[in-house]
Amino acid sequence: MRDETFDVAEQLVREIPRPDSLCLLGTVHHLYANDDVAVRLWKQCLELDPQFADANHALGMWSLSRGDFVAAEASLREALRIDPAWDEIPLPLDKALQGQGKFHESIDMLEKVVMIRPTDPDVLHRLGMAYEQSGDYENARRSHQQAIDLRPNFTPAYQGLARALRKLKRPEEATIHEQRFQELMAADQRAERGQRVDYGDHQRVSHHLTRTCLTAARVYFKHGRPDSAETPWRRVAELDPTDRECREGLCKVLAAQRRWEAAIQFRRELTKLDPDSTRQLMELGALEYKNQQLDDAAAAFRRVIKLAPGQPDGYAGLAQVQLSSDRNPEEAVQLARQAVALAPTAAHHFILATAQRTRGDVAAARASLEEAIRLDPTQVLYREAFARWQLPPQP
Amino acid sequence: MIDWEPMRRPLVIAAALGMAIVATIAMLLLRGPNNLAVGSAAVSQPVASVTPVESSRLHLDATPPVRISPAMQFTDVSAQTGIRFRHQDGGSGEKYLIEPATGGVALFDYDGDGLIDIYFVSGRPLPPASPDPQAVNALYRNEGNWRFRDVTHSAGVAGTEYALGVVVGDYDNDGDPDLFVNNFGPNTLYRNNGDGTFSDATAVACAAGRNRVGAGASFLDMDADGDLDLFVANYVAFELSQNHPRRNVNGFPVYPGPLDYDAAPNVLLENLGDGTFCDITESSGVGRAAGSGMATLCIDYDQDGDTDVLVANDQRGNFLFDNDGHGKFTEVGVLRGFAYNLDGSPRANMGLDCSDFDGDGWLDVISSTYQNELPVLYRNDRGSFEDVSRRCGDLMKAVTHVKWGVGFGDFDSDCYPDLFIACGDLEPEVHRWKPSTAFRVPNVLLRNLGHGTFRDISASCGDGLTPVESSRGAGVDDLDNDGNLDLVVLNTGSQPTIIRNETKTANHWLQLDLRGTTASRDAIGAQVRVTARGRTFLAEAISGRGYQSHFGSRLHFGLGDSDHAERVEIRWLGGGQDVFTNVSANQRLRVIQGSSVPFALMP
Numbered sequence: 002m003r004d005e006t007f008d009v010a011e012q013l014v015r016e017i018p019r020p021d022s023l024c025l026l027g028t029v030h031h032l033y034a035n036d037d038v039a040v041r042l043w044k045q046c047l048e049l050d051p052q053f054a055d056a057n058h059a060l061g062m063w064s065l066s067r068g069d070f071v072a073a074e075a076s077l078r079e080a081l082r083i084d085p086a087w088d089e090i091p092l093p094l095d096k097a098l099q100g101q102g103k104f105h106e107s108i109d110m111l112e113k114v115v116m117i118r119p120t121d122p123d124v125l126h127r128l129g130m131a132y133e134q135s136g137d138y139e140n141a142r143r144s145h146q147q148a149i150d151l152r153p154n155f156t157p158a159y160q161g162l163a164r165a166l167r168k169l170k171r172p173e174e175a176t177i178h179e180q181r182f183q184e185l186m187a188a189d190q191r192a193e194r195g196q197r198v199d200y201g202d203h204q205r206v207s208h209h210l211t212r213t214c215l216t217a218a219r220v221y222f223k224h225g226r227p228d229s230a231e232t233p234w235r236r237v238a239e240l241d242p243t244d245r246e247c248r249e250g251l252c253k254v255l256a257a258q259r260r261w262e263a264a265i266q267f268r269r270e271l272t273k274l275d276p277d278s279t280r281q282l283m284e285l286g287a288l289e290y291k292n293q294q295l296d297d298a299a300a301a302f303r304r305v306i307k308l309a310p311g312q313p314d315g316y317a318g319l320a321q322v323q324l325s326s327d328r329n330p331e332e333a334v335q336l337a338r339q340a341v342a343l344a345p346t347a348a349h350h351f352i353l354a355t356a357q358r359t360r361g362d363v364a365a366a367r368a369s370l371e372e373a374i375r376l377d378p379t380q381v382l383y384r385e386a387f388a389r390w391q392l393p394p395q396p
Numbered sequence: 397m398i399d400w401e402p403m404r405r406p407l408v409i410a411a412a413l414g415m416a417i418v419a420t421i422a423m424l425l426l427r428g429p430n431n432l433a434v435g436s437a438a439v440s441q442p443v444a445s446v447t448p449v450e451s452s453r454l455h456l457d458a459t460p461p462v463r464i465s466p467a468m469q470f471t472d473v474s475a476q477t478g479i480r481f482r483h484q485d486g487g488s489g490e491k492y493l494i495e496p497a498t499g500g501v502a503l504f505d506y507d508g509d510g511l512i513d514i515y516f517v518s519g520r521p522l523p524p525a526s527p528d529p530q531a532v533n534a535l536y537r538n539e540g541n542w543r544f545r546d547v548t549h550s551a552g553v554a555g556t557e558y559a560l561g562v563v564v565g566d567y568d569n570d571g572d573p574d575l576f577v578n579n580f581g582p583n584t585l586y587r588n589n590g591d592g593t594f595s596d597a598t599a600v601a602c603a604a605g606r607n608r609v610g611a612g613a614s615f616l617d618m619d620a621d622g623d624l625d626l627f628v629a630n631y632v633a634f635e636l637s638q639n640h641p642r643r644n645v646n647g648f649p650v651y652p653g654p655l656d657y658d659a660a661p662n663v664l665l666e667n668l669g670d671g672t673f674c675d676i677t678e679s680s681g682v683g684r685a686a687g688s689g690m691a692t693l694c695i696d697y698d699q700d701g702d703t704d705v706l707v708a709n710d711q712r713g714n715f716l717f718d719n720d721g722h723g724k725f726t727e728v729g730v731l732r733g734f735a736y737n738l739d740g741s742p743r744a745n746m747g748l749d750c751s752d753f754d755g756d757g758w759l760d761v762i763s764s765t766y767q768n769e770l771p772v773l774y775r776n777d778r779g780s781f782e783d784v785s786r787r788c789g790d791l792m793k794a795v796t797h798v799k800w801g802v803g804f805g806d807f808d809s810d811c812y813p814d815l816f817i818a819c820g821d822l823e824p825e826v827h828r829w830k831p832s833t834a835f836r837v838p839n840v841l842l843r844n845l846g847h848g849t850f851r852d853i854s855a856s857c858g859d860g861l862t863p864v865e866s867s868r869g870a871g872v873d874d875l876d877n878d879g880n881l882d883l884v885v886l887n888t889g890s891q892p893t894i895i896r897n898e899t900k901t902a903n904h905w906l907q908l909d910l911r912g913t914t915a916s917r918d919a920i921g922a923q924v925r926v927t928a929r930g931r932t933f934l935a936e937a938i939s940g941r942g943y944q945s946h947f948g949s950r951l952h953f954g955l956g957d958s959d960h961a962e963r964v965e966i967r968w969l970g971g972g973q974d975v976f977t978n979v980s981a982n983q984r985l986r987v988i989q990g991s992s993v994p995f996a997l998m999p
Contacts, residue, residue: 003646033646036831066768067832068795100770100795102787130738134786157740164733167780179730182740186713190742194655202644 470860565615820866
């Protein structure tokens with residue numbers, strides 16, 4: 002698998018010799034301890050595209066892992082400057098800052114992040130640590146408490162909160178949080194011990210190959226080569242039966258190629274992973290409908306209705322199935338009416354119009370279609386239907 | 397975005413008495429200052445410039461010193477010492493957990509000649525390897541002028557077990573230091589016969605312990621009754637025959653970690669005063685907490701007059717056993733901020749040492765840690781610890797490697813204790829999957845700049861720090877009695893590094909050799925405050941520190957540019973204190989509890 006990992010990345014570089022490919026190859030070299038090559042590739046990325054945030058990020062993370070906080074700060078700041086929305090950068094950047102004792106800079110940065118991501122407990126915990134180090138124990142307490150409010154089992158935040166409370170001369174409260182911290186830490190360690198039982202090199206190497214294939218597929222997709230993404234995504238699907246990203250990608254690629262059965266297979270795997278996901282069931286039903294597996298499609302949409310009776314999608318989907326080959330126009334009308342009642346959109350009115358026309362209720366069909374056109378006058382399909390159906394004028 | 401997840405969350409898978417014994421040593425058996433003939437021929441007349449005074453309030457002054465020291469200079473003198481000891485980890489490819497964990501080093505004057513001698517521990521071949529008669533512990537007698545002689549066999553301290561840690565203490569109060577070796581298997585207590593030889597007193601003293609993986613150990617007088625009890629840290633519940641998970645990284649076999657095994661309780665042995673010990677692990681409260689102990693440090697961290705026990709646990713929270721003064725302990729690591737670092741994460745804690753590094757009158761504690769972990773510097777805030785590692789400057793320079801031996805020492809005598817950290821990985825092939833480190837790496841010396849910060853001077857302090865080895869235990873003491881603290885480093889699977897401190901400085905110093913009378917004979921637990929130019933620093937007589945090691949029995953105080961200590965205050969464990977004023981600098985003094993004047997030790 003090690004060789005296969007390199008093969009995937011090297012083939013990507015051959016086919017798409019762009020910075021993102023080189024960056025991935027650099028990462029693979031890093032994972033297998035060829036850091037000299039990795040750093041050279043990352044720097045090569047920046048020569049090709051100085052605005053390539055990923056290479057700065059890679060260099061920053063590499064510096065951080067070596068304890069070179071100064072270099073890490075420089076690279077991560079550059080990555081963040083290029084891509085201010087990259088939400089994975091602030092926490093390692095904060096480690097670089099706090100590692101240098103730059104607590105006030107850390108606070109300034111994290112406070113800004115909190116404004117954007119007010120519900121991120123990790124950011125709040127780091128902020129609490131920075132406040133604590135700067136001697137602002139009230140703000141440290143507030144930040145740790147907010148982190149705990151958002152993630153009640155956030156083990157280290159309890160210790161931070163207890164420390165801040167002790168500094169604030171509130172020992173009784175501190176003791177409570179210390180006890181909770183110890184309970185959670187014991188549970189964490191039991192869980193870690195359980196994970197270690199299953200630990201092995203195969204798992205690690207497989208993980209590297211999986212991540213490399215996923216990233217390669219993204220690069221192919223990004224550069225307009227979705228068909229080339231199929232192979233790495235299929236490999237991920239073999240390696241990791243729980244990976245959703247590869248299966249979503251495969252569904253997309255296969256459906257675009259009208260390879261319905263293959264697409265349905267991966268969509269079914271996704272519905273097994275998320276059996277209560279109405280989105281997955283809707284996607285599955287749509288594929289089965291397109292592949293003329295009408296009974297299967299109907300079953301999928303009925304499951305959606307059962308799971309989310311207050312949502313219109315299942316009714317609308319099942320209505321379309323029942324309209325197909327005139328399976329059950331009467332039920333289709335009822336279903337479409339339910340969809341309209343729940344969400345009176347142009348699309349739902351159009352489905353209702355189709356069902357009413359199929360059932361022979363021409364006047365009602367005309368009214369529904371006119372309502373659809375009124376709600377979305379730009380939709381050509383509705384106007385074409387209006388002309389094609391040759392509906393009589395309103396009495 | 398390119399997925400960086402593999403790097404962002406890397407898998408953790410994540411070290412013969414050659415002279416006639418001075419007859420007066422025997423007199424040390426007699427207790428009490430009037431009968432205590434001090435040591436050996438190395439004792440001279442009382443120092444005239446010392447004036448005993450009444451005890452007074454501790455004077456604290458955080459004023460930073462004026463830095464007048466030139467660059468520190470260290471020289472690797474290993475080749476000239478005659479030390480041929482080669483440590484063995486006993487590995488035969490089986491990757492047993494204990495292989496990288498041995499071993500410690502003890503610096504102590506076993507024959508009372510005034511020169512610090514060296515004891516190295518070693519592992520033994522582990523199955524399926526064949527026994528190796530060369531794999532023994534070793535005692536080297538300091539013969540002066542940086543020459544040492546192997547006296548292992550004549551002294552009778554070669555040992556037979558797989559050794560990890562070592563500690564020194566005069567457990568029988570006969571005036572000479574005894575030796576306790578913490579083993580994988582039964583531990584060994586060597587009683588110093590006072591004639592350059594030791595007797596294996598393990599069975600007689602009931603000190604074998606519980607046949608576990610021993611690690612660090614400390615003698616302490618837990619109940620202040622004047623005799624030394626013994627705290628023995630145990631690593632984990634490991635046996636050769638079982639619990640041997642096999643792992644590999646990138647195809648290379650690697651060692652398992654402590655979390656692969658059940659935690660092990662430590663052991664506390666009470667000295668019954670008749671040459672025997674009694675296991676009071678359970679009744680003392682120590683047995684209620686089980687961890688993965690690597691190192692111990694016994695100090696009065698909260699200055700309540702009794703000795704407490706700190707244990708560095710590998711990948712588990714550290715323990716702080718708070719003593720109620722009567723030998724009953726409560727584990728308060730979390731409560732006192734010592735269990736975890738600032739992140740609230742357990743670290744792979746290896747070694748422990750303490751010093752009043754910021755001169756605030758409280759003993760701070762350093763814990764050495766694993767690769768990619770900051771060493772944790774716990775500042776003592778009046779009995780509560782606070783991780784200040786991120787505020788201390790170049791402490792981060794030690795982050796990359798696995799860190800083991802750790803020792804504070806004022807190497808330039810500028811009043812502020814500097815910090816030595818011994819480094820080296822567990823895995824000989826680690827560079828193949830983690831290029832940021834290697835099995836053999838340089839050690840780190842951090843200079844204390846005052847103001848609570850350190851600067852890495854490893855690359856600019858002579859060739860003493862240039863040897864590249866995989867170091868484990870380390871000790872700090874003045875091996876040539878020149879007033880400069882030197883270094884001894886045990887390197888796993890290799891020969892040790894002996895480092896001479898050749899710093900040329902106009903700074904002054906004072907070394908104190910304490911002798912208890914009602915307190916234990918080697919005064920373990922005594923706290924000393926030395927004031928010079930208005931600045932007061934605290935030190936404590938400690939048995940067992942660093943990584944499974946022992947050093948610093950003689951307390952060294954840098955006095956900066958002051959040619960005398962304005963005040964020397966000694967608080968003896970169990971009560972009583974002696975105070976001296978206007979103590980001349982640049983001398984080693986023996987202070988006997990209750991005596992009106994200290995004696996200068998020569999040379």
